[in-house]
Amino acid sequence: MSRHTPLLQQLIDALRILPGVGPKSAQRMAFSLLERNREAGLQLGAALTAAMTQVGHCQQCRTFCETDLCRICSDPKRAAAGLICVVGSAADQLAIEQTGQFAGQYFVLQGYLSPLDGVGPDDLGLDKLQQLLQSGLVKELILATNPTVEGDATAFYIAELCHKFQVNVSRIAQGIPVGGELEFVDGTTLSHAFSGRKAF
Amino acid sequence: MSRHTPLLQQLIDALRILPGVGPKSAQRMAFSLLERNREAGLQLGAALTAAMTQVGHCQQCRTFCETDLCRICSDPKRAAAGLICVVGSAADQLAIEQTGQFAGQYFVLQGYLSPLDGVGPDDLGLDKLQQLLQSGLVKELILATNPTVEGDATAFYIAELCHKFQVNVSRIAQGIPVGGELEFVDGTTLSHAFSGRKAF
Numbered sequence: 001m002s003r004h005t006p007l008l009q010q011l012i013d014a015l016r017i018l019p020g021v022g023p024k025s026a027q028r029m030a031f032s033l034l035e036r037n038r039e040a041g042l043q044l045g046a047a048l049t050a051a052m053t054q055v056g057h058c059q060q061c062r063t064f065c066e067t068d069l070c071r072i073c074s075d076p077k078r079a080a081a082g083l084i085c086v087v088g089s090a091a092d093q094l095a096i097e098q099t100g101q102f103a104g105q106y107f108v109l110q111g112y113l114s115p116l117d118g119v120g121p122d123d124l125g126l127d128k129l130q131q132l133l134q135s136g137l138v139k140e141l142i143l144a145t146n147p148t149v150e151g152d153a154t155a156f157y158i159a160e161l162c163h164k165f166q167v168n169v170s171r172i173a174q175g176i177p178v179g180g181e182l183e184f185v186d187g188t189t190l191s192h193a194f195s196g197r198k199a200f
Numbered sequence: 201m202s203r204h205t206p207l208l209q210q211l212i213d214a215l216r217i218l219p220g221v222g223p224k225s226a227q228r229m230a231f232s233l234l235e236r237n238r239e240a241g242l243q244l245g246a247a248l249t250a251a252m253t254q255v256g257h258c259q260q261c262r263t264f265c266e267t268d269l270c271r272i273c274s275d276p277k278r279a280a281a282g283l284i285c286v287v288g289s290a291a292d293q294l295a296i297e298q299t300g301q302f303a304g305q306y307f308v309l310q311g312y313l314s315p316l317d318g319v320g321p322d323d324l325g326l327d328k329l330q331q332l333l334q335s336g337l338v339k340e341l342i343l344a345t346n347p348t349v350e351g352d353a354t355a356f357y358i359a360e361l362c363h364k365f366q367v368n369v370s371r372i373a374q375g376i377p378v379g380g381e382l383e384f385v386d387g388t389t390l391s392h393a394f395s396g397r398k399a400f
């Protein structure tokens with residue numbers, strides 16, 4: 001026999017889909033809403049339903065968007081720069097946007113190439129990216145993919161596209177994090193930092 | 201200008217009602233559902249709506265329940281013991297139930313007396329508890345309230361009720377946790393452990 005009544009158990013199970021939420025915290029969340037804040041629980045339910053059904057993707061850059069074009073892609077000033085920064089996820093895009101240092105446009109892959117998982121170029125919208133590269137409006141494409149095996153493979157694939165369409169391509173620097181201490185930096189990062197050294 | 205589109209921002213704000221979820225993890229949760237698991241996001245939305253509107257309280261013990269009487273209160277074997285364990289929350293009830301050591305019934309306060317917050321005896325269903333005590337069916341009431349100021353005040357109030365209706369009342373032992381090391385136990389707990397000492 002289940003410990004909980006059916007609807008409560010169903011809620012606890014459903015909460016576990018959230019990243020970082022195990023059985024204990026799912027239970028605590030369910031009890032907390034039921035005990036103290038059913039109104040907010042209902043609002044969260046409605047917000048989930050609305051977002052899951054109505055949040056789509058920008059037709060140009062694939063970031064999450066409820067209209068055809070996102071705010072950044074609609075901004076003629078950002079288009080004028082002729083820069084496209086390619087990122088793996090909307091969260092990565094946001095992290096770069098928050099630095100306030102990049103004034104161009106983005107392309108959000110929403111994943112990385114992964115043949116074993118059946119994720120191919122079209123799943124990442126690379127056909128769309130190719131159209132952008134062919135347009136002649138892109139002066140430089142900046143790769144800001146994750147420094148992982150899949151991120152690297154995707155970066156290489158996109159770099160090939162850039163070469164094919166004669167668009168300049170660069171990659172954000174890999175090296176020791178600012179404020180990081182050398183002795184705690186992993187060997188691979190340290191190697192990259194060495195090979196990427198610059199005149200001082 | 202908001203960093204996110206309206207529905208996405210609304211979802212992130214709504215997720216923050218969950219205990220232990222800050223702005224960063226709310227954003228990660230929203231992105232994770234939108235990127236990888238919209239179906240599960242919809243299920244969570246539906247589960248929240250169903251639970252918030254349909255999970256009520258057991259008419260006898262006040263625990264969360266979708267029917268009039270919970271599983272435990274409906275069990276004649278558990279009623280036969282004539283024992284009622286009073287706890288502050290459904291989570292506390294579950295913790296005790298999981299020990300498998302208690303075969304009686306519960307009374308779930310769903311909070312503690314707190315005059316400053318306007319929480320009085322009726323808000324905790326103590327009128328209902330009084331009816332149980334008056335019924336003559338309760339042999340012993342066991343207080344398992346939190347060892348906090350509010351938990352203690354509530355325990356004293358309920359103990360008074362028990363005295364009034366001549367029902368035996370006890371309180372679960374306070375002392376050092378099993379496996380705990382003395383040097384790391386706080387002074388108040390240690391004092392309670394001393395005053396609660398038993399012949400060995």
Ligand SMILES: [Zn+2]
Pocket residue numbers: 058059060061062063069070071072073074
């Ligand atoms: Zn866009």
Ligand SMILES: [Zn+2]
Pocket residue numbers: 258259260261262263269270271272273274
């Ligand atoms: Zn009950």
